[in-house]
Every structure is written in C-alpha cells, then in structure tokens.
Amino acid sequence: MKKPIFLFTLFLLLLINIALGQGIAKWSGYWEKPASLISESPGSITYPGLFKSSALVWIRIYQKGISSQDLPGCVFHPSCSRFAFGAIQQAGPVKGILLAGDRLQRCNPFALYYYQFDGEKLSDPVEKYVRNKK
Amino acid sequence: MAKNSVTRLKNMSEIKNKFGLILFLLIIPLQANDLSTNPAKVLQFANFLFEQEDYLRAAIEYERYLFLTDQQNDTILFKTGLCHQFRQRYDYAVESFDRILNNQNSPLTQSARLAVLYNYAQQQNWSAIQVRGFQNDAEFFFYYLASLKMDSVRSVKGWTFNRWDMGLFEKVQDDSLRAALIAIENQKQQIKPKSPIVASFLSTILPGLGKAYIDRPGDAIFAGFMTSFAAIVAWRAFESNLLVTGVITSGMTLSFYLGTIYGSYIGAQLYNESLREKLTEKLEQLNPVQRNPYWLKWQKK
Numbered sequence: 001m002k003k004p005i006f007l008f009t010l011f012l013l014l015l016i017n018i019a020l021g022q023g024i025a026k027w028s029g030y031w032e033k034p035a036s037l038i039s040e041s042p043g044s045i046t047y048p049g050l051f052k053s054s055a056l057v058w059i060r061i062y063q064k065g066i067s068s069q070d071l072p073g074c075v076f077h078p079s080c081s082r083f084a085f086g087a088i089q090q091a092g093p094v095k096g097i098l099l100a101g102d103r104l105q106r107c108n109p110f111a112l113y114y115y116q117f118d119g120e121k122l123s124d125p126v127e128k129y130v131r132n133k134k
Numbered sequence: 135m136a137k138n139s140v141t142r143l144k145n146m147s148e149i150k151n152k153f154g155l156i157l158f159l160l161i162i163p164l165q166a167n168d169l170s171t172n173p174a175k176v177l178q179f180a181n182f183l184f185e186q187e188d189y190l191r192a193a194i195e196y197e198r199y200l201f202l203t204d205q206q207n208d209t210i211l212f213k214t215g216l217c218h219q220f221r222q223r224y225d226y227a228v229e230s231f232d233r234i235l236n237n238q239n240s241p242l243t244q245s246a247r248l249a250v251l252y253n254y255a256q257q258q259n260w261s262a263i264q265v266r267g268f269q270n271d272a273e274f275f276f277y278y279l280a281s282l283k284m285d286s287v288r289s290v291k292g293w294t295f296n297r298w299d300m301g302l303f304e305k306v307q308d309d310s311l312r313a314a315l316i317a318i319e320n321q322k323q324q325i326k327p328k329s330p331i332v333a334s335f336l337s338t339i340l341p342g343l344g345k346a347y348i349d350r351p352g353d354a355i356f357a358g359f360m361t362s363f364a365a366i367v368a369w370r371a372f373e374s375n376l377l378v379t380g381v382i383t384s385g386m387t388l389s390f391y392l393g394t395i396y397g398s399y400i401g402a403q404l405y406n407e408s409l410r411e412k413l414t415e416k417l418e419q420l421n422p423v424q425r426n427p428y429w430l431k432w433q434k435k
Contacts, residue, residue: 006377101386101393102400105342105360110352129400 017054052093059085075111077121080104086126099129173202177210184213193217193226206233208240215249216429224253244270245428251276252423260284271308272422278315279417282322282410297323314420318413325409330402337398341391344398348405357397361390 063081074080083103088096103124115122170176180195196214200207215230231253234246247269254262255276263280267273278298285296298319306312328348337344342357364387371380418424 002375002377009378095396097389098393098396099400101389101391102397103393105357105390105394106353106397108352108356110350110356113352114350128404 017050017057049093052088052096055088055093055097056085059088074107075109075122076103076107076115076124077118078125080107083124083126087130090126090130099126170198171202173199176202180213184217187220189217189220193221206237208234208237208242208246212242212246212249213432215246215253216432219249219253219256219429222256224257227253228257248272248423248428252428255279258283268305271306271311274306275311275315275417275420275422279414279421282414282417311420318417321416322413325413327406327409328402330399333398333402334395337395341394344394345401348398348401350401353401357390357394361387361394364390 059081063085067079067081072079076083078086080100080103084096084100087099087103090096091099106124111122111124115124117123176195176199180192180199183189183192183195193214196210196217200210200214211230211234215227215234218224218227218230228250231246231249234240234242235250237243240246247266251263251266251273254260254266260280260283263276264284266277268277281298285298300316300319303312303316303319306315333344333347335344336347337357340358341361342354342359345351345354345357364383368380368383368387371377371383
C-alpha cells in the first residue's frame with residue numbers, strides 16, 4: 001500500500017517541477033535578456049535543465065510558502081535560501097547544492113567571529129565562492 | 135492719414151524685430167562654429183571643464199583639441215589620461231598615457247610610465263605590470279605588488295608562496311623602501327598557506343575536520359553535529375519504515391557531507407586569499423602614488 005503512495009508522491013513532485021520549472025526560469029531573468037543579445041546569438045539563451053529548475057522551484061516554494069511566514073532569522077546577507085538560489089543559478093545544480101549545504105552549516109553563532117558585518121547581517125555573497133570556482 | 139502712419143510704423147518695428155531675430159540666429163552658429171573649431175577656445179573650454187571636475191566632457195574637449203591641432207602635445211595627452219583615470223576609465227587612461235611614451239624625448243615619460251602602472255594596478259592587470267618591468271623605485275613597488283598578487287594566485291593551489299629573488303631588492307635606491315619591502319618578503323615566507331586538498335581530505339574522513347584545519351573550529355563543530363544528526367534521523371526513519379522522510383533526510387545528509395568537503399576546499403582557498411590580502415594591505419601603505427599623488431599638481435594647472 002505504501003509503495004503506490006510513494007510512487008504517486010514522486011510523480012506529483014515531478015509534475016510540479018515540470019510545471020513550474022520553466023516559470024522559475026522566467027522569474028530569475030533567463031528570458032529577459034536584451035533583444036540585441038538575442039539577435040546576435042540566438043543560440044546563447046540557456047534554459048535550465050530539469051534538475052536545476054527543480055532545485056530553484058523548491059527553494060522558491062520554501063521562500064514564498066514557509067520562510068515568508070516567519071521573521072528573518074538567518075545571520076547572513078544574503079540569507080541561506082537566497083544564497084542557495086544564487087549558487088544554483090551561477091554555479092549549476094551540483095556545485096550549487098554543495099555550496100548551499102556548506103552554507104547551512106556555516107549559519108551558526110560562531111559566524112560572528114569569521115565574517116564582516118554588512119549592515120545588521122554578516123556579509124557572505126555568492127560571488128565570493130563562485131568566483132573562486134573558476 | 136494718421137492711421138496710415140501708425141500702421142506703417144508698426145510694420146517697420148515688426149520688420150526690425152524679424153531682422154534682429156534673423157541676425158541673432160545667424161550669429162549663433164557662427165559663434166558655435168568658432169567654439170568647436172578654434173583650438174585655442176577649445177583648449178580654454180577643456181581647461182575650464184577640467185577645473186570644474188567635469189572630467190568626461192573635459193576629455194572629449196582635449197581630444198577635440200588634439201584632433202584640431204594634429205600635433206603630439208604631451209601635456210594635453212597627460213591631462214586626457216588623467217580625465218579618464220578620474221572617471222575610472224582605466225583602459226582609456228592607459229591608452230592616453232601610452233601615447234606619451236611613443237615620444238621618447240618627452241619630459242613626461244617618467245610620470246606617464248608611473249601613471250600607466252597605477253592604472254594597470256587599478257584594473258588588476260598584474261601581468262601587464264610585470265611585462266612593463268621597472269626603472270625606478272616607484273615602478274619597482276608596482277612590480278613587486280604585481281608579483282605578490284600573481285604569486286598568491288598560484289599559491290592558492292599549492293603549498294607555499296614562491297620565494298622571490300632577494301638580489302632584486304638591491305636595485306631599490308631608497309633604503310627605507312628597500313627595508314620595508316624585504317620585511318614584507320620575509321613575512322611572506324613565514325606564512326604557511328593551507329592546502330585545499332588536505333582540507334577536503336580531512337573533511338572526508340570526519341565531517342568538519344577540514345574546517346578545523348582552516349582555523350574555523352566553530353564551523354567544524356556545527357558541520358560535524360549537523361551531518362551526524364541528519365544521518366541519525368535518516369537511519370531512524372528507514373528503520374521505522376518512513377520511506378519519504380528517509381529519502382529526504384538521506385538527501386540532506388549527503389548534501390551536508392559533500393557540502394562540508396567542498397566547503398573546506400573553497401574555505402582553504404579563501405583562507406589563503408585572506409593571507410594575501412593582509413600582506414597587500416601592508417604593501418599598499420608603501421604605495422608611492424598614494425603617498426604622493428602625481429596628479430595633484432595637474433589639478434591646479
């Protein structure tokens with residue numbers, strides 16, 4: 001009995017990913033490139049793969065549905081979910097998820113000793129890690 | 135009769151007004167033409183803009199002046215370069231200063247060389263600085279700064295900073311500068327950068343150990359705790375036949391574990407970068423241009 005429910009849940013998740021995957025791409029500016037760029041090289045428009053868009057969808061669902069119901073509790077700027085979103089966008093799904101996993105572990109009270117303040121929050125931009133990757 | 139004379143007078147005044155307007159409209163382009171083609175007036179206007187710190191327009195006017203005169207004027211080229219530099223258009227600035235260097239007899243050669251190096255440093259074009267070499271102490275500073283930046287870029291992947299040829303310091307004429315640079319070089323040799331490979335290997339053996347290696351004990355404790363907690367939850371979920379929870383927490387465990395390994399690798403690189411930054415901050419205090427900006431006297435001209 002449990003197996004069909006599990007499979008149905010997985011199927012449902014897949015459907016949500018496909019339905020929202022391309023939409024999230026639009027939200028994150030994939031299709032909002034300048035017309036000049038598109039006319040010069042129409043092949044350069046990158047559409048996110050299923051894995052990448054799935055990850056982005058679930059982060060966005062977390063941000064809109066769960067995180068928005070609470071006060072901002074992350075010590076960093078950008079917050080962990082925004083960091084994960086940016087990391088997946090810029091570094092790809094595999095490295096992005098790894099960076100996000102690492103960031104969740106770095107989001108602890110000891111961070112005060114290791115990072116500089118940027119306003120009220122500690123500064124830890126995605127670019128610092130993605131630039132290093134290259 | 136009187137009516138006729140009044141209307142005639144009105145007509146006359148209208149004609150005068152119209153003639154005045156036409157004359158005025160004719161004079162404007164003549165005046166404008168004089169402003170844009172008379173080199174002396176263009177230069178005067180450019181200098182005015184330079185004094186008003188409107189550097190973008192000043193650069194355009196200086197370029198116009200050079201075009202009109204069609205002569206190599208090093209002073210104007212230098213001011214054009216400065217305009218671009220102040221607008222942080224460093225590539226244009228380098229181009230202008232480089233045009234001065236084409237004239238080997240120019241009295242501004244030395245200042246132009248220094249300006250080129252300064253602008254390259256602002257662009258972080260370290261390899262270009264190294265290609266230029268050095269002719270005096272001020273230029274040696276930029277050469278050493280470039281080598282330090284290039285060296286530390288390499289050291290991120292390796293174990294130590296490269297050792298510099300100490301004999302090169304003998305070429306510095308100023309004793310105090312030489313002593314300060316040697317002190318920084320010695321300090322550099324004492325620094326032990328962390329190896330990213332060792333950091334990630336340690337995190338593979340025990341999650342968080344690599345973080346401890348890169349002087350982040352707080353992160354190490356949390357990484358170990360979170361990875362093991364997620365692993366225990368996943369194990370318990372599978373044990374209790376909670377398949378969905380088990381799959382989700384297994385994924386979390388995996389992302390935490392692999393994330394710590396990758397994070398330790400990147401963290402070691404960032405640690406080495408921070409060491410480099412501390413050294414370059416010390417070196418920046420010796421920057422001859424920051425201590426004695428070459429453009430101050432030009433701003434007053």
